[in-house]
Amino acid sequence: MPQITMRDALNQALHQEMARDERVIVLGEDVSGGAGGTSGEREASGGIFGVTKGLLPKFGEDRVIDTPISESAIVGAAAGAALAGLRPVAEIMFADFVGVCMDQIYNQIAKFRYMFGGKSTCPVVIRMAMGAGMNMGPQHSQAIYSLLTAVPGLKVVVPSNAYDAKGLLIQAIRDDDPVIFFEHKALYPRKGEVPEAAYTVPFGEAALVREGEHVTVVAIARMVPFAERAIDALAKEGITCDLIDPRTTSPLDEDTIIESVQGTGRLVIVDESPPRCGMASDIAAIVGQKAFRSLKRSIIQVTPPHTPIPFAPALERLYVPGPPRIEAAIRQALKDEDRA
Amino acid sequence: MTFSVNLSKERLLRAYRQMKLIREFEERLHVEIATGEIPGFTHLYAGQEAVAVGVCEQLSDSDYIVSTHRGHGHCIAKGCDVGGMMKEIYGRKDGLCHGKGGSMHIADMTKGMLGANAIVGGGPPIAVGAAIACKLRGNRFVSVAFGGDGSANQGTVFEAMNMAVVLRVPAIFILENNGYSEHTGAAYAVGSRDLAGRSRAFGMPAECVDGADFHAMYDAMGRAVARAKNGEGPSTIEAKITRYYGHFEGDPQNYRAKDEVAKLRVTMDCLKRFRARTEADRSVPQAELDAIDQEAVAQIDAAVREAKAALPPVEADLYSDVYIQY
Numbered sequence: 031m032p033q034i035t036m037r038d039a040l041n042q043a044l045h046q047e048m049a050r051d052e053r054v055i056v057l058g059e060d061v062s063g064g065a066g067g068t069s070g071e072r073e074a075s076g077g078i079f080g081v082t083k084g085l086l087p088k089f090g091e092d093r094v095i096d097t098p099i100s101e102s103a104i105v106g107a108a109a110g111a112a113l114a115g116l117r118p119v120a121e122i123m124f125a126d127f128v129g130v131c132m133d134q135i136y137n138q139i140a141k142f143r144y145m146f147g148g149k150s151t152c153p154v155v156i157r158m159a160m161g162a163g164m165n166m167g168p169q170h171s172q173a174i175y176s177l178l179t180a181v182p183g184l185k186v187v188v189p190s191n192a193y194d195a196k197g198l199l200i201q202a203i204r205d206d207d208p209v210i211f212f213e214h215k216a217l218y219p220r221k222g223e224v225p226e227a228a229y230t231v232p233f234g235e236a237a238l239v240r241e242g243e244h245v246t247v248v249a250i251a252r253m254v255p256f257a258e259r260a261i262d263a264l265a266k267e268g269i270t271c272d273l274i275d276p277r278t279t280s281p282l283d284e285d286t287i288i289e290s291v292q293g294t295g296r297l298v299i300v301d302e303s304p305p306r307c308g309m310a311s312d313i314a315a316i317v318g319q320k321a322f323r324s325l326k327r328s329i330i331q332v333t334p335p336h337t338p339i340p341f342a343p344a345l346e347r348l349y350v351p352g353p354p355r356i357e358a359a360i361r362q363a364l365k366d367e368d369r370a
Numbered sequence: 371m372t373f374s375v376n377l378s379k380e381r382l383l384r385a386y387r388q389m390k391l392i393r394e395f396e397e398r399l400h401v402e403i404a405t406g407e408i409p410g411f412t413h414l415y416a417g418q419e420a421v422a423v424g425v426c427e428q429l430s431d432s433d434y435i436v437s438t439h440r441g442h443g444h445c446i447a448k449g450c451d452v453g454g455m456m457k458e459i460y461g462r463k464d465g466l467c468h469g470k471g472g473s474m475h476i477a478d479m480t481k482g483m484l485g486a487n488a489i490v491g492g493g494p495p496i497a498v499g500a501a502i503a504c505k506l507r508g509n510r511f512v513s514v515a516f517g518g519d520g521s522a523n524q525g526t527v528f529e530a531m532n533m534a535v536v537l538r539v540p541a542i543f544i545l546e547n548n549g550y551s552e553h554t555g556a557a558y559a560v561g562s563r564d565l566a567g568r569s570r571a572f573g574m575p576a577e578c579v580d581g582a583d584f585h586a587m588y589d590a591m592g593r594a595v596a597r598a599k600n601g602e603g604p605s606t607i608e609a610k611i612t613r614y615y616g617h618f619e620g621d622p623q624n625y626r627a628k629d630e631v632a633k634l635r636v637t638m639d640c641l642k643r644f645r646a647r648t649e650a651d652r653s654v655p656q657a658e659l660d661a662i663d664q665e666a667v668a669q670i671d672a673a674v675r676e677a678k679a680a681l682p683p684v685e686a687d688l689y690s691d692v693y694i695q696y
Contacts, residue, residue: 055502092506098536103529106495107502110513113484114434114503133526137489138496146477146485147467148691182692206694234696281696 031225036189037218039196040081040157044119046228047203048089051117054203057095058104058121058157062086065096078123079159079218101131105156109139109208112152117203124170125160125212128178139208140183154209155202161214161252161302162334162350167341173251173302176309178210179279185209185233186280190254192222194277197231204230214252234281238290242270245363246290248313249275249300253332253351257300260356271360279309287313288321295326296363300356305333327367332359371428371596374585382654383662385427385584386644389419390666391452392443393641396615398670399442399459403619407678409461412473415443417614420640421546422447424587425514425607428595434482434500434513436493439474440613441486444516449481456673462680469683470691482511491524493517494543498530501539501604512540512598520551522565531572531604540598542591543569543606546581548613553625569606581609582640585647612638 034042048054061082063075076083086094097104101122108120122128128135135156142152162171179186185207189195195213202209239254240247240261249257254275261271272290276282291297297317301310310331317329332351340346377385396416402408415422418440426435426447437444445455450466458465459473466476477485484500487493497515504511521527522545534541545565549556562568566576575597579590587609594605612634616623623631636642648654 055506057502095502095537098529098532100529100533102526103495103498103533106492106526106530107499107533110434110436110484110496110499111502112499113479113496114500114513116503116506118499133489133492134495138487138492142477142485143694144691145467145471145475146479147465147470149467150477150479150485151694185693185696207696 031223033221034192034224035219035221036192036195037080039192039222039224040199040213041083042224043196043199044082044085045088047200048085048093050228053115053117054119055093055095055111055116056082056085056119056121057097057108059097059099059123061121062094062096077121079215081157081213082121101127102134105131105134106138108154108156109134109142109152112154113142113150117153119155119157119203122156122158125158125174126169126172128158128174135178135184136181140181144183151206152208153206155211156209157211157213159215160212161216162339162346163216163252165341165343165346168338171339175212175250175279176303176307176312179309179312180307183208184280185278187211187233187278188251189213189277190217190251190275192220192224194231194237196224197229198277200228201230201233205233212251216252220255231277233278234283235277236283236286237275237277238272238286239275240271240273242272244269244294245271245296245298245360246287246294247271247273247298247300247356247360248287249273250279250309251302253300253302256351256353257356259353260360263357264360269360269364284316284320288317291317291321292324295324297325297329298332298356298359298363299329300332300351302334302350305331305336308333327363330359330363332356371592373592374588379654381427382648383658385423386654386659387662387666388423388447389584389641389644390662391669392419392422392446394666394670395442395446395452398674400615400619402674408459410472411618411620412459413440413618414613414615415440417634418546418548418581418611419443420584420587420644421544421581421609421611424584425544425591427588428591429482429512429514431480431482433511434484434497434504435516436484436497436500436514437486437516438493438518438521439486439488439490440518441474441476445476445478445483445486448483450476450478450483452669453673453676456677457680460677460680461682462677463683463687464680468687470687491517491521491526494521494527494530498534498539498541501534501541502537505537505539509540509599509601512542512595514542514544516544516546518551519545519547519549519556519560519565522568523551523559528572531569531574534604535573538601538603541604542594542598543604545569545606545608546611547608548611550613550617550625552617553621555625566606566608569608574604574606576606576608578608578610581611582638582643584640584644
């Protein structure tokens with residue numbers, strides 16, 4: 031099977047779905063780029079991360095739409111186009127920019143179907159690049175999937191590898207509900223085995239990335255490869271873990287997590303979003319309510335600190351949870367607590 | 371494109387019927403809300419009828435509109451079922467949105483009515499999206515964004531206008547300047563005092579029209595639709611108009627001069643204007659308008675009676691339609 035990057039896997043998904051269904055359109059800032067420039071080169075960008083490359087030459091300007099820097103209008107236009115029967119894939123260049131179009135996301139697209147009494151469908155996908163690790167500073171690095179997971183009416187996707195990214199994006203485009211699709215910037219160049227043909231990965235089904243008996247580790251997006259490294263290192267000492275990648279935070283595959291905790295009794299959750307009201311605390315609360323008696327000790331949450339994301343590489347390294355912190359957390363999870 | 375001089379008697383009667391139906395709907399709500407039987411809060415469109423009807427009489431079910439918190443008039447003008455609307459406002463299970471949207475979220479996709487919208491400025495970006503769909507399908511239909519002078523101060527409206535111009539989509543922005551952004555005068559809140567001028571600055575034509583004059587609204591809309599269907603892109607119509615009631619029902623309107631509304635009901639009433647005009651040019655026998663007045667009262671009376679008798683939603687409705695599949 032060919033090894034390709036997550037960027038190329040996402041690009042393949044867009045190409046295949048646009049070819050398959052003429053209702054699929056792509057819109058966003060610089061998704062092709064070059065319009066109005068002096069070079070005359072029409073596809074001058076292909077998306078700043080290259081995910082939308084090649085779409086404009088193949089599908090034309092009516093379906094691959096370069097927009098002004100107007101996030102509210104981008105998301106709103108995607109919403110309106112969806113109500114009018116298209117299947118738009120909108121791009122918000124950096125997830126942080128959700129700040130300027132939040133109304134269109136959480137007051138509009140998330141609520142249409144409910145407040146219109148089930149009489150509308152809004153099959154919108156909003157792709158956005160997220161995550162720290164590239165020294166892009168406080169307004170270009172956030173992992174805000176927890177924020178949008180909290181909104182009823184949205185589905186939220188957080189792929190951790192190229193294979194899932196392609197299958198989940200195809201599922202998102204074919205899905206009739208609005209989907210927020212987070213792409214971790216640091217994962218774009220990571221390669222994985224990806225079939226050429228189109229396929230879907232269902233929402234709400236976690237992947238069991240590693241199987242073990244001592245500790246359950248739940249990790250999200252870039253935290254999955256970090257957790258793999260920590261777990262593989264510990265395996266040499268005979269410590270084995272279940273590693274669960276939820277793949278979607280809404281819907282969340284609670285059953286897989288709970289079943290695993292029922293076997294191990296120990297849970298570490300690795301989450302790149304801030305610690306308060308985040309996915310880690312959400313999953314901890316779910317497990318606390320539904321599997322309390324299975325727990326042998328308190329749940330350990332590995333998250334960034336409750337701070338904005340610093341620019342300086344020396345500080346950002348401290349901010350992002352990495353394999354050493356995950357490894358330490360797993361070791362801690364194996365110790366019973368001092369109950370004094 | 372049809373203009374008002376060419377409208378048949380039947381079409382003129384229909385326009386009057388729509389305006390009268392909206393007026394009666396709103397006047398009756400004003401009475402019923404005071405009884406406390408209608409939950410939530412409601413924004414009445416009375417006084418602005420010629421805008422909604424002038425615009426929507428140029429549209430078909432395949433054209434789209436996106437409305438506002440003050441949306442009853444747009445809904446009726448676009449063909450939404452009046453009985454279903456009344457039930458929705460009463461929070462009934464068989465209201466147009468199963469009682470889950472209420473006054474500010476009435477929608478009917480089968481009529482191209484993509485929803486009233488409780489966020490000021492929330493609608494225009496959505497209307498641009500529907501216009502993108504219209505453009506992909508060959509500009510045979512158009513997409514209309516209703517908004518007020520209040521929305522004209524929202525950045526989302528500027529984004530939508532610019533994007534509509536950039537993408538050259540068949541979008542039409544209707545700015546209903548009723549003089550008040552909630553409880554604050556547009557003379558204060560709109561810095562330039564010129565909504566049409568703002569729209570022009572985005573690179574599209576914009577007309578300023580007497581919103582109480584059905585014929586003028588209809589003709590301005592005809593020009594905007596013709597331009598949109600010709601692939602020439604968006605337009606704006608600023609309609610100078612007034613509202614007869616407060617921002618919401620219960621608003622004491624302390625910001626308006628005591629006799630302001632009473633005077634405007636004489637000088638700026640679209641129904642009276644329509645009658646005067648059609649009497650003068652003899653396009654419509656006035657007796658037929660009298661008959662329509664009576665029918666409208668009866669129709670709204672029946673709608674209120676049925677809405678009061680209708681059942682509320684049940685617990686299962688709380689959980690339905692959040693997702694199609696989850």
